Amino acid sequence: MGRWEPGATQRLVVAAVDLFNEQGYDATTVAQIAERAGVTKSTFFRHFSDKRELLVAGQEMLSTLLADGITEAPTGASPLAAVAAGLERAASAMGPANRELGPRLKAAVAASTELQERDALKSVGLAAAMTGALAARGVPDATAHLAGELGVLAFKRGYARWSETERDEADELAPHVLAALEDLRTATASLGVAGP
């Protein structure tokens, strides 16, 4: 069994995102990422199958947290209250390292179609995780899809605000995400009707 390097995943992600920004996604090799993170190539491959996989690192964990939070919300909770519980659980797992990564990751994604596609699929996966967990609570199909999309939108908008605002160690992600969800809920009232 290989030795387990504590924090290697996090170091590899940070090293990769920095290299993507400095020299572009295509030009960055696994060897460079490993070197920058101070680990061997075989350590890289114990954590990720390739450099793109590295960007999915958080997705599975995030999906699980979102779905678990929804599943474990009180029985009588409204669809939106269940989504809020999922968002709160996922957001609570995000610390200062995630916050610092935000703007750097955003820049890397903006510069690469391949990363944009990967990032778009990530959003679809998160929405599906929430929609599935809501459907399992008996929420009707259209409502479950709508609430899942609202959840993703709230997470993205809250994360953007969190990582773009003044750094303050005590400032956590969850309140930003829940405020974004409340903004979106309020916005539903101003959609109007579809008819002429």
Next chain:
Amino acid sequence: MGRWEPGATQRLVVAAVDLFNEQGYDATTVAQIAERAGVTKSTFFRHFSDKRELLVAGQEMLSTLLADGITEAPTGASPLAAVAAGLERAASAMGPANRELGPRLKAAVAASTELQERDALKSVGLAAAMTGALAARGVPDATAHLAGELGVLAFKRGYARWSETERDEADELAPHVLAALEDLRTATASLGVAGP
């Protein structure tokens, strides 16, 4: 100037999707797609830069139609009425060929991560086109994002129902998409509040 082959785009898309289903996306070459469509490779490259680009074929046109419909909606139209106008314009451009393509494309996408990523980015692009057109009408940020996502969800759900139902030439896409939008609007009322 090369000769313009009428319908070549459509033939290439159908040939490609069929080949993706028969033998997988990775194993399919541009030469095979061109041969199946009865055109030369250089004709392929006059239409698309590569095989993946082929799947984006409709995206730009669709984004333009959605945005134009929203932009040209009457001044007093609600955000949702503007989205409905965009959806109606885009849906009206879809005929029997699009309908037949639906299930085949769905199967090809389900079998390929690369196509799933491309497809996810397409949804993000359509939402952005609608959100941008709504923002240009003065719709506040959160409402514009929400309405853009609702529009994409309605288009997808309406398209799925249309292409999965019994074939009837007279059955058009637009009513399915508008019904899906109305379902989602109704669903906003059952989201509840986020608080406990």
